[in-house]
Amino acid sequence: MHPVIALVAQRFVLGLLLLFAASALIFAGTMILPGDVAQSILGQSATPEALENMRRELGLNEPALQRYFSWLFNALQGDLGTALTNGRDIAESISKRLGNTLFLAFWAALISVPLAIFLGLLAVRYKDRWPDKLISAVTLASISIPEFLIGYVLMFFISVRLGWFPSVAMVNDSMSILERLNAIALPVTVLTLVVLAHMMRMTRAAILNVMQSAYIETAELKGLSSFKVIYRHAFPNAIAPIVNVVMLNLAYLVVGVVVIEVVFVYPGMGQYLVDHVSKRDVPVVQACGLIFAAVYIGLNMLADIISILANPRLRHPK
Amino acid sequence: MSEPLLKVRDLKIGATIFPPGEKPRDIEIVHGVSFDLERGKVLGLIGESGAGKSTIGLASMAYGRGGVKLTGGEVWVNGRDILQSKLGDIRALRGAEVTYVSQSAAASFNPAKKIMEQVIEAAVEQKKFSRNEAEARARTLFAKLGLPDPDNIGDRYPHQVSGGQLQRCMTALALCPEPDLVVFDEPTTALDVTTQIDVLMAIKEAIKDTGVAALYITHDLAVVAQVSDDIMVLRMGDMVEYGSVDQIINNPQEEYTKALVSVRSIEHEEKTPNSDPVLKVDGISARYKGLTHDVLSNVSVELHPGQTLAVVGESGSGKSTLARVITGLLPPRAGEISFAGRTLSPELAGRSRDDLRELQMIYQMADTAMNPRQTVGTIIGRPLEFYFGLRGAEKRKRVIELLDEIELGEKFLDRYPAELSGGQKQRVCIARALAAKPKLIICDEVTSALDPLVADGILKLLLNLQKAEDVAYLFITHDLATVRAISDTIAVMYQGNLQRYGSKSEVLSPPFDDYTDLLLSSVPEMRLGWLESVVANRKMESAGN
């Protein structure tokens, strides 16, 4: 078997193992903490009967290991259980919200990825000159600003003062794609700004790293034009690190979505999760945690696999 | 008289440096150098690190590496001053009229592209040849440079061929566009000595066959003497001496040149074994975790008090592994080490404080061998405190004594390693080893990272200290000149085996085994025609067999 296939398979299996372990951790995080879960859900004033009912409902009287495996087994079959607060099927509630969240993340990625790569290249091209310095100053600032600040500033100035876009990103089934895009314009902008800074900074570093290699000097000493040096010699070696950067930041985006959805009251996974954390609805929290972790681990695994595939030493072994 | 191919007049080169904690400032690193190079001739540029030789070489392509700027003077190539040319004209010159061979071919080849594509790129791009012509030419060059399977080697990726082969591919890359001038920048320095001679010969013949002119940059006078017509000696950005090879090697005028020519001519009378050995290595085999083969197999050597055992070999010979086994960092799989009459525990943790004290080590890179946050006084004082419990004034007095012994003196007491030169750092490391009053010091390539003259100083110091302190050295090196200079006993290592072992005179006298013969005959000698005579001898031998 080709060593690359073996390595990719290995990463894949490793990713699955990690996901399995993460699911155990999420389960353990909600179940085996100090104190009684039923107590902390119902509060100090709960009657003993109510506590006992809650324990039965959560299956707390069975051994933890058994509960974990039945939870995991059901989750693998798409059964995420029912919410404590309203008794609705969790998988059903999540599926639509997950779609909404992915819709939001998709547009944010579509705008931020090309923009970040372009600005990263620009910063490298004008290294240590004003465009580079401006870009790094803006980057430093935006890394220091919480997502919800960017959200409210845009909301305050663009939607309230200028009245350009709705301040609340409500979407529903009856809306056309254009209406939807109009509704999510602000949250997408905020998400883009949030991810852009990180992605640009890392892209710049990745390209600079390649541009400082000795083979770039060789190419320059062959009398090639700047364009050809970059296109023929820097680009093939920069793809892997850049793709890696993009993947890592998409994973970051998945988390940024949580806060932005709350700010713009967007009916997605993030808002669903936050709502049910405050209601202490453990099954919902577990399900959302598992899905977020799966997306995050999946993207990281993809980044790993892409850098293996792009490595010429691995693709063409001795 | 026709115009020379390359005419350099009063070339001045500057650079911006960034001293820590200060504002960046501009300094001049080459202060007005002039020379001519005729078509088809080879000029050697020689000097120690910081002499500005690579910078001058790249200036002939109007290229400044990093923050280097060509600040003044003229560089005429084929009748035009390229320092005044437009970027487009300079690009037309690079890769067509002037090409470049770097020290590290491994880093200079793009890892993502096949060798052939990179070799012919300049020739095709500069419209010197069509793609097919260039490929045919590259294959001819591969064959001429002695590369295996010249018709197909171009289809491989850079990481799929060896270091010596890649260096030859780089030469093919430089020669492929049929340039007028090739700049060779230390092309053999990173190679093992037995590989170096092949690459050197290949380069020399390629230069001769193609009639190309060359700037050959190196720090090794013996190497440059084999390939050049003229030599220019540089020091700290100034020209020291400029003349024909014959004049520079056989009749140097300047003191500095004389020192360079006579470098490594330290004479050392071989001592005979006088008493029981201080170190006895018996049947040692060792391997690193995760490897399936031994890096050392069944090695036995002895070392007598006050004497030097030189362990010599190329990369991968296992010589540094031997040092790790003796120090206890790598417990052996088999065999035993006795030291000063006691059997040493194979593990570091099992050794007594006296075992540790009496066996000291000096490293190749003095930079990383000293804690950058400690002063010289602390570094040398720590073993005094640790082994002998010296404190305060007593310790300080002893540290100053040691500083005097290594010819540095009291004023170095409060300096930090970053404030010392390479040679001074190595001296401090020697003092730290001596502070423990050891019976044996393991010296691992201690002079390899230093310029030849500085290295000579360190070797002389080590010899003097050996006389004064009666300490034994286990001297690990790849450099046979160093071996000649200091050893009493020699162990030649090859692929983890002890290839040849005995007193210096025995090991260095015939009859030789094949490997030792190859190794000894590959060391460049400071005389004209050495390369040809070795190659002729080898051809004769192989014909005779």
Added chain:
Amino acid sequence: MKNIPISAQIGLFFTGIYFFMAIFAPLIAPYGVGEIVGDVWEPASSSYLLGTDNIGRDLLSRMIYGGRTTIFIATAGTLLSFVIGSILGFFAAVVGGWADQLLSRFVDLIMSIPTLIFALVVLSVMPVTIPILIVVMGLLDSTRVYRLARAVAVDISVMEYVEAARLRGEKTGWIIFREILPNALSPLIAEMGLRFIFMVLFVSTLSFLGLGVQPPEADWGGIVKENKEGIVYGIPAALIPAFAIATLAISVNLVADWVLNRTTSLKGGRG
């Protein structure tokens, strides 16, 4: 001061002001933290410098007290994550072997779940009090400190001067405290600044989501939450704490950047 670049001076100045206000909050704040002094969302005036909040409390006073809570939680969380992360990181690097493997794989696992998500999962079953917030955030963030401390210590421990100390027979304690720590300190201190910023953002985010500091206690993220409804009516009260978070974070970042730059140049010399 003359060797400190202007950006770092600005950073130090503002960081200093924020910490000063946090420490002396009761002396500086014109009104009490929960005191209702005026109308809902009164504009800025001479008696209420930043106006009033959603139920008529003085916003400046709440900002000062809120800053105190935010900075206290962030500082305590940072210290906790540093103590745990760096001790375990150094331990793993120096000892190596299975202890290192075990710790490192466990940290990999924790980091495979986004920090915010994991915090939400845990907080869904925990009573949300300030000590619990500090412990949860500190423990989660110590994974990052662990990775850095371990990486720095591994880099240093393969240096030949550490090997030389081992060959001399020095004890593990000497090697950690005399050989490794002095060389690891600067990058760790710079990282401490970044971790502090992260903590500020983290606790503010949690409070903003309603899962951090609980009312009537004030903290910056909570003040944003309390006043966010005003945005829609064009009342910028919610932007003020958010602005405070951003300026504090940028100031600390400027200082951390300077410390880090000083570190890299220290490799070449003493500076």
